[in-house]
Amino acid sequence: xxxxxxxxxxLASVSHASPILQTRQTNxxxxxxxxxxxxLNFTQMNSSLPNVAIFATGGTIAGSSDSSTATAGYxxxxxxxxxxxxxxxxxxxxxxxxxxxxxxxxxxxxxSTILLTLAxxxxxxxxxxxxxxxxxxxxxxxxxxETAFFLDAxxxxxxxxxxxxxxxxxxxxxADGPFNLLEAVTVAVSPEAKDRGAMVVMNxxxxxxxxxxxxxxxxxDTFRAPEQGHLGALLxxxxxxxxxxxxxxxxxxxxxxxxxxxxxxxxLFAYEDMHSDTLYNAVKSGAxxxxxxxxxxxxxxxxxxxxxxxxISNHCxxxxxxxxxxSGEVPSTGISSDTALHIASGYLNPMKSRILLGLLLAHxxxxxxxAEAFAPSTVA
Ligand SMILES: *[C@@H]1O[C@H](CO)[C@@H](O)[C@H](O)[C@H]1NC(C)=O
Ligand SMILES: *[C@@H]1O[C@H](CO)[C@@H](O)[C@H](O)[C@H]1NC(C)=O
Ligand SMILES: *[C@@H]1O[C@H](CO)[C@@H](O)[C@H](O)[C@H]1NC(C)=O
Ligand SMILES: *[C@@H]1O[C@H](CO)[C@@H](O)[C@H](O)[C@H]1NC(C)=O
Ligand SMILES: *[C@@H]1O[C@H](CO)[C@@H](O)[C@H](O)[C@H]1NC(C)=O
Ligand SMILES: *[C@@H]1O[C@H](CO)[C@@H](O)[C@H](O)[C@H]1NC(C)=O
Numbered sequence: 001x002x003x004x005x006x007x008x009x010x011l012a013s014v015s016h017a018s019p020i021l022q023t024r025q026t027n028x029x030x031x032x033x034x035x036x037x038x039x040l041n042f043t044q045m046n047s048s049l050p051n052v053a054i055f056a057t058g059g060t061i062a063g064s065s066d067s068s069t070a071t072a073g074y075x076x077x078x079x080x081x082x083x084x085x086x087x088x089x090x091x092x093x094x095x096x097x098x099x100x101x102x103x104x105x106x107x108x109x110x111x112s113t114i115l116l117t118l119a120x121x122x123x124x125x126x127x128x129x130x131x132x133x134x135x136x137x138x139x140x141x142x143x144x145x146e147t148a149f150f151l152d153a154x155x156x157x158x159x160x161x162x163x164x165x166x167x168x169x170x171x172x173x174x175a176d177g178p179f180n181l182l183e184a185v186t187v188a189v190s191p192e193a194k195d196r197g198a199m200v201v202m203n204x205x206x207x208x209x210x211x212x213x214x215x216x217x218x219x220x221d222t223f224r225a226p227e228q229g230h231l232g233a234l235l236x237x238x239x240x241x242x243x244x245x246x247x248x249x250x251x252x253x254x255x256x257x258x259x260x261x262x263x264x265x266x267x268l269f270a271y272e273d274m275h276s277d278t279l280y281n282a283v284k285s286g287a288x289x290x291x292x293x294x295x296x297x298x299x300x301x302x303x304x305x306x307x308x309x310x311x312i313s314n315h316c317x318x319x320x321x322x323x324x325x326x327s328g329e330v331p332s333t334g335i336s337s338d339t340a341l342h343i344a345s346g347y348l349n350p351m352k353s354r355i356l357l358g359l360l361l362a363h364x365x366x367x368x369x370x371a372e373a374f375a376p377s378t379v380a
Contacts (some may be wrong), residue, residue: 015319027326038125040098043085050094050133050189053125054085054181054233055118057147058064058104059140059165067136081357084344087170088178095133096239100125104270107140112262119145119256120153127157127365128380134188136159138181141165141214141222144200148209149352153359160193162201163209167220176203176220183234196231203332206232210248213349215326227347250377252348254359261287263361265354270324276307283315289357289370291320293350298323298330308342318343320357322350323376331379343370 034045040053091097100121126135137146137157148163155161164184166177184201186195202223211225224230232241235253266287268278281317282290290311292301298321300308305355311317322345323330332344345353353374360370 009054012153036098036129036131038129040100040125040199042096042098044092045096046092050095051131051364052134052136052185052188053098053122054067054136054138054185055103055121055130056104056105056115056138057110057114057118057140059107059138083170085175088182089342090182090237091185094182095184097185101291105140107147109144110143111141112327115147115150116256116259116262119151121157122151122161123257125156126159126161127155132159132164134193136181136184136188137161137163138184139163139165141202143351144223145203145209145213146351148200148212149355150219150359152209152253153167153356154252154256155198158195160188160190160196161198162188162193163198163211167202167218167222174186182237183239185239185240186234192239192241196241197251198247199231201234204239205230206233206234208315209350211347213326213351250348252356252361252376256359256362259362261362265291265358266352267288267291267293267354269293270300270304274301274304276304279304279311283311287317288361289318289320291322291345291350291353292359293324294321294330295324297328298344301361312342312367316367318357318361318367319369320345320353320374322348322353324350328344329379330378332375343374344378346374346379348374348377351378 036042056127057366063231085091085097099318102118102121103110107325122135126132137147137151139197144163144165151161151163162182162184166175166180168175178208178334180202183204187201187206193199200207200209200212200223203220207223207225207230208226210229211228212223213225215224215226216223231243232239266282268282268290270293279290292298292300312319320343329347330344349358356373357370360373365373
């Protein structure tokens, strides 16, 4: 944390920085020296550096454990955003940082309400403010890919949105959170990172939020896009992108300004001898859409297929068939059915398909429009 003297010196040196409206006296309980016109609080304001907002949701990156060797069984989301920022003073050589605590939960407890808040706040605090370079979201890793995909679809101002987490809690030896956070902030303020949608930065790799998935339950090299690969990497905290910016095939964008809730979408996992009552239970419990993590290219048992026909036709519930395999696509031609409205997920995995279907339902899209939205991710 900066001393009061340093803070005041900084304050004097950049008093011309126009977007920053108020300067404040700092003390132990209030380390913030600058507040911008949106009310974001910064611990420093160096006008030669870009500004970034870190939106904290919780997770292992904010995790705490009594043991320095525990990499499981710790409490996720125990540390606040200011603790994270002050643990990585190197951040202040890269950017001026403001922290916003959105929630402090393990990632499994991130709700669609939190997702909507997150997207709206990034749009407000970062997209609509010319003085902000980008956004970083700290998040638990377990369902991080879902949040990253949601933000990729709902924050579309061209500024980098970087989602980051940690596999080891902050209290572990060789905790990966601090370096991941520094790399995430560095990418978020990098001009080369613009117009690439949301990205995940973990373990020195930069990966498209549209394709990234958690491939290993424990290790630090878990975030990958097995077929599509990484967008780039960092060496000595300098990002390197392998290709110029490009929009992922099939990606669609959604405004959430006026969206107040996301309808429930359930995922059902296919297995040998699959029963069909789980589908009816999902519908009875209030699911407005269903995604199937199908076997291979979307396959399900004959009884389950018959139940799907019934639910699509008679309950008007859209069902998207994805795959439980880690990679590959579900083509529309691969889904055998009598109903034209079976929807194939293409290259979207079940988790990403669920997010997309929820957004489409939130926008009141009908079955035809939903099928059309998934079609561009699909070969046939
Ligand atoms: C610390 O600063 C804040 C605002 O800058 C002020 O409201 C608060 O009273 C100060 N606390 C102390 C102990 O001086
Ligand atoms: C900035 O600090 C003020 C005073 O401590 C607080 O009321 C406000 O909520 C903070 N802004 C954000 C976005 O956290
Ligand atoms: C502000 O940032 C620039 C660029 O990194 C650096 O050269 C300068 O020393 C910083 N100023 C202060 C007061 O830290
Ligand atoms: C910030 O950059 C300066 C100049 O390159 C360097 O001397 C200093 O060690 C850096 N501080 C941190 C915390 O990395
Ligand atoms: C949200 O609603 C307002 C007021 O009805 C309207 O002006 C605005 O265009 C809407 N925004 C979007 C993205 O639909
Ligand atoms: C779905 O919505 C589109 C666009 O509003 C409309 O043209 C089409 O007729 C609708 N289809 C059905 C089956 O309601």
